Amino acid sequence: MTTNQPGAAPPGDTAFFGHPKGLFYLFFAEMWERFCFYGMRNILVLYMTSYFLFSDEFAQGGVYAAYTSLIYCMAIFGGFMADKYLGYHRSIMFGGIVMAAGMIMLLFNQELLGYIGIPISKSFEHFFFFAGMATIIIGNGYFKPNISTIVGKLYTADDPRRDAGFTIFYMGINVGAFAGGLICGYIGQTVSWPLGFGLAALGMLLGVITFGTKSCTDALHGHGSSEARHAGRAAQFTGQRQTGLTGQHPVDQRQIRTLIDQQCLGGAAVGRLERLVTSPHQVKHNHLANRRFVFDNEYLVSGHSTSRGRLEPRSAHYNKPILQFC
Numbered sequence: 001m002t003t004n005q006p007g008a009a010p011p012g013d014t015a016f017f018g019h020p021k022g023l024f025y026l027f028f029a030e031m032w033e034r035f036c037f038y039g040m041r042n043i044l045v046l047y048m049t050s051y052f053l054f055s056d057e058f059a060q061g062g063v064y065a066a067y068t069s070l071i072y073c074m075a076i077f078g079g080f081m082a083d084k085y086l087g088y089h090r091s092i093m094f095g096g097i098v099m100a101a102g103m104i105m106l107l108f109n110q111e112l113l114g115y116i117g118i119p120i121s122k123s124f125e126h127f128f129f130f131a132g133m134a135t136i137i138i139g140n141g142y143f144k145p146n147i148s149t150i151v152g153k154l155y156t157a158d159d160p161r162r163d164a165g166f167t168i169f170y171m172g173i174n175v176g177a178f179a180g181g182l183i184c185g186y187i188g189q190t191v192s193w194p195l196g197f198g199l200a201a202l203g204m205l206l207g208v209i210t211f212g213t214k215s216c217t218d219a220l221h222g223h224g225s226s227e228a229r230h231a232g233r234a235a236q237f238t239g240q241r242q243t244g245l246t247g248q249h250p251v252d253q254r255q256i257r258t259l260i261d262q263q264c265l266g267g268a269a270v271g272r273l274e275r276l277v278t279s280p281h282q283v284k285h286n287h288l289a290n291r292r293f294v295f296d297n298e299y300l301v302s303g304h305s306t307s308r309g310r311l312e313p314r315s316a317h318y319n320k321p322i323l324q325f326c
Helices: 021-050 056-086 088-105 122-153 162-190 193-212 214-219 237-243 253-262 267-278 280-284
Strands: 292-295 299-303 309-312 322-325
Touching: 021 056, 021 088, 021 122, 021 162, 021 193, 021 214, 056 088, 056 122, 088 122, 088 193, 122 162, 162 193, 193 214
Parallel strands: 299 322
Antiparallel strands: 292 299, 309 322
């Protein structure tokens, strides 16, 4: 039996060239983010060597090398924060806004501020430049890995459209990277450095707006929020026997947390369940019939509470998924 994974689009959602409508919004959000990222990166070394007069060795082997390395390292941290605490949607919005702020900080130089009559020293130019790059690194770490994750969540594991969906998504990446490098690079070198960075910042803001619209949230079927609870879309325990999550297999607290996350329960609900798992007295003093604890009107916790337990199939009596502790 094929069951939609939590947050996956309904099988009938084929609004975007036969793919879920959410892919349309992710395509353009990522396209604008890549426009920003590669547009800025295309003029970064030239800006350092032409405007700041940094040496080639320092600009390329020092600043640029450290920047690109930290960009990829930060993605690990951003993905961890999204998985455990923020959720994908919040992480992407936060990352996009932070990236746009970093791009705007790159505009603060004498070429722009001097033009509008605001003097700025070289030390402040350097400060805003390096602070802006650090801000972009942080924002990209939250944005880039998590938007790609949501693309995968739009499909079930056995959906034949999944690979094609990622191909379409990466077409958006390539279009954005090509256009950003071409437009921002040309404008930055021939017209004005701040204007080149400003176009990159505008691209990032367009990506945030695209992803932050209600239409995008609706098209993603609520997926990505750590608080989302979607009745009818959570995977059923009876269908999870194929993955080894049911039956008499013991699970520890970390596995329980992962399971609840997969069922789209929020962080507060997870915390209450974990306290229930680690505190037998909480179950003892609930005074509920047959020591059953109703959880967010959707899940039942039953039996004695210990740090280990097993997952039982759907209860015929309550017609709800049951988490049985032994």
